[in-house]
Amino acid sequence: MRGSEPIVEIRGLVNRFGRHVVHDGLDLDIRRGEILGVVGGSGTGKSVLLRSIVGLKRPDGGSIRVFGEELQRLPSSRRASIERRFGVLFQRGALFSSLNLQENVALPLIEHAGLSRVDAERLARVKLALAGLPADAARLDPAALSGGMIKRAALARALALDPEVLFLDEPTAGLDPIGAAAFDRLLVTLRDALGFSVFLVTHDLDTLYSSCDRVAVIAQKRVLVADTLSVVEATDDPWIRDYFHGPRGRAANKAAQQSTLPEGERR
Numbered sequence: 654m655r656g657s658e659p660i661v662e663i664r665g666l667v668n669r670f671g672r673h674v675v676h677d678g679l680d681l682d683i684r685r686g687e688i689l690g691v692v693g694g695s696g697t698g699k700s701v702l703l704r705s706i707v708g709l710k711r712p713d714g715g716s717i718r719v720f721g722e723e724l725q726r727l728p729s730s731r732r733a734s735i736e737r738r739f740g741v742l743f744q745r746g747a748l749f750s751s752l753n754l755q756e757n758v759a760l761p762l763i764e765h766a767g768l769s770r771v772d773a774e775r776l777a778r779v780k781l782a783l784a785g786l787p788a789d790a791a792r793l794d795p796a797a798l799s800g801g802m803i804k805r806a807a808l809a810r811a812l813a814l815d816p817e818v819l820f821l822d823e824p825t826a827g828l829d830p831i832g833a834a835a836f837d838r839l840l841v842t843l844r845d846a847l848g849f850s851v852f853l854v855t856h857d858l859d860t861l862y863s864s865c866d867r868v869a870v871i872a873q874k875r876v877l878v879a880d881t882l883s884v885v886e887a888t889d890d891p892w893i894r895d896y897f898h899g900p901r902g903r904a905a906n907k908a909a910q911q912s913t914l915p916e917g918e919r920r
């Protein structure tokens with residue numbers, strides 16, 4: 654299932670706000686079926702990159718091809734139909750506070766798939782269950798949820814239209830380590846079962862080690878390296894050294910290695 658076929662190809666991307674250049678000649682592919690982790694220091698443009706791919710920020714230069722089509726050149730109706738093949742989970746979940754969970758997840762099904770309210774809410778309950786929420790959560794309002802439940806509900810909504818690519822902006826931020834690890838496992842299970850690709854912006858080293866097939870590092874306004882963790886870790890760059898070989902990086906690496914050992918050999 655996981656191949657090298659790129660479904661998103663970014664070449665020479667430029668993004669700026671006024672005189673502030675965020676990306677300057679950034680290249681990156683997202684391959685079919687992979688979980689691609691995207692890391693970089695604060696303010697290096699990870700969220701802006703995500704927003705450029707999903708069509709929320711118009712790039713100032715370069716090209717973004719999605720499923721073989723160049724997004725910037727497409728008429729808006731064709732663009733919208735491509736963007737419908739994306740699922741997006743934003744940093745703060747972005748659920749509508751006036752709607753309960755099943756109504757939140759049903760909304761895209763009513764608006765974009767043309768389902769009746771009854772069918773959309775029935776399917777929404779399936780998506781909430783896929784995201785690991787109990788059946789009685791469907792009628793709760795977002796305000797009644799814990800941080801972990803909010804993330805799962807937002808994931809259910811991102812999955813509503815059976816996306817081919819899922820974009821997640823720091824999905825485990827603010828979760829306790831147990832909740833974060835459960836979310837990481839859920840993501841891998843869903844990817845294995847449903848076969849979507851994932852573009853995952855994160856600061857969470859444990860997520861990189863437990864879930865990602867490749868990791869892209871953004872630094873100096875471009876992608877410095879995008880490869881397996883062992884290649885990324887060995888890349889000679891000061892930020893990479895501090896991030897992956899500092900105490901937190903070493904701990905995450907050790908935990909990942911331990912989890913692959915038989916139980917009796919773990920220390």
Ligand SMILES: Nc1ncnc2c1ncn2[C@@H]1O[C@H](COP(=O)(O)OP(=O)(O)OP(=O)(O)O)[C@@H](O)[C@H]1O
Binds near residue numbers: 670675695698699
């Ligand atoms: N709408 C905007 N207007 C002006 N500047 C913006 C806008 N959106 C982002 N920026 C700037 O672009 C830069 C990159 O922002 P972005 O949110 O992508 O960083 P990030 O790598 O996701 O950071 P973090 O890890 O802290 O979330 C920042 O300097 C930010 O201030």
